[in-house]
Amino acid sequence: MSVDVQDRYTSMDTAAMLTPSHAARQRARIADMVATGVMSLAALLLIIVLFGVIFLLLRAGLPALSWTFLTTAGSFIDAGGGIGPQIFVSFYILILSLLITTPIGVGAAIYMSEYAKPGWLTTAIRFSTEALASVPSVVFGVFGSIVFLGMFHLGFSVLSGALTLSLLNLPLMVRIAEDAIRSVPESYREASLALGGTKWETIRKAVLPGAVPGIITAMVLTGGRIIGETAPLILTTGTTISPNAHYSLNPLQTGETLAVHIWVLKIVGVPGLQDAQRVADGSAATLLLIVLLINLIAAYFTTRLQNKLSGTTTAPRAGRRGKE
């Protein structure tokens, strides 16, 4: 690119370039100021929109929040119902899905960082990960509805939803876990191997413990996505909770998560529910607070991870490992 710049200037009159006219300099300076202003305004716009959005949602929703709202079931006849079952289903799906995604994702990450050799197989795995990460979530929903509902006959159920989301989140899990595993210093592996450890012992006792904060970050970020996911769940888990199965642990029940509940209230409508607006506002504020909390937790683990990584070069290793 620097060649490009040179070409541009040598083609001009060199003397004119070295002593640009006063007017030209003035114009360049004004253009610089205008551009700086425009770019700062663009950034300011994003910040204002973000805080405006959070403020609006909380102002509308916080008055509706109360312990009863968060713990009781919605009512189809009277006003005053809550979103307890929806919160329960959200976290039930979150836990089920993480139980499936985490081991598979970490296993794949270990393979990619510790075993994979360059070749077509590794390239295929990389490309699959990249491709899966950008497939729209609604396509995963369609896939889940074909495979888990149609072929395995799981029906609209919490389990179908959890399985679908597990596939959806696998690439994110693999990517972050792999980064975490790769960032464990090579000296850990060498030390373990030098002590006579096998490859498996090295991974289990030296590499994995060092990667734990990164893996937890991956779980938290994945969790944040699961809580907000909607489209695949509409296609696999359904949009209703059977009234006699609130808080049921049966994974074959249909379910409705908090995010889906907001959509149902605002778009589909719940016949007979008098205070749908209040419930929707309250649900949105709850969802927002959960997401903000998850972000906070993720930030905590990321900072810990960074401290740990920067610490390994200076802190005595034995001391740090003792704390694990």
Place this chain on the structure above:
Amino acid sequence: MVRRNIIIAQAVFFSCAAILILSTLGLLLFVGTTGLRVFSYMHPAEFFFGSSWNQSSETFGVLPLLYGSIVSTLITLLISGPLAIAVAIFMVEIAPGPIRRVMRTAIELFASLPSVIYGLLGLIIVVPWIRTTMHAGLGKGILAASIVLVFMTQPTIVSIAEDALRSLPNSLREGALALGATRWQMIWRVLLPAARPGLLTAVILGMGRAIGETMAVQMVIGNITSRTPKNLWTGATTMPAAIVTQLPEATGPEHRAALIMVAFLLLLITLLLIAGVRLATSRKHSSRRRPSPRSLRPTTLPTGTAGGGQA
């Protein structure tokens, strides 16, 4: 005994990685074969060039869906691309450290907002605004969807564009400034051309996010599938919005197959975009190991990039 453990461990880890390949193939295979069944009910020309999607008359022409997806994505990118690149430039070249950190936190928060929340905000703010300014019936339509999408695509484009700008060698900046360029001249004539492959990747992935976004769009676009809309503020639809609206209640096998075919088209478009990203990045920077476009460090990882967060 020890030897067996080693082999078992390797086999287990490999099968975990193989699940990734199997899922990709499974997606193509199951969505593809189920979707292609639609052509046993109707002629492909009827599907691809039909200008009406009407479940009661059982005509399934994909044009209204394609039109909505393409137009909303183009409008989104026209606004979102320049805006996001301006923000990325601000973060890399202008903002001092603390402001940069605030910006990065804000971008991460943007990425982590669930798409129903974006949809809800679209309903509360954007749709009423269009209703009053355009004197349009409902205010739902492609314009509303595009405005919501502009903000939803910001995290994707900003974070990748930021990485692209940040990875440029400092010598470019120093060289330009030493020649007497102002900061803007340096950005416009040196940095932006040099970062072009990265910026292109950012915009393509933003495009993937816009075209696949489902819930936020479904909530503000009006979901009219029977015709292509007359203007940007009458009810329309997009491919994902039509799927999520109609698939749960699609009873006829023909209707169901047609919707799954739309999902297959969406899948193919996404894979094409990924191939486009590979092309955009592999031409330059082929020597050094390219961090895969979205494999940002955990610190900057937007929780929902192209595939993510979009519900």
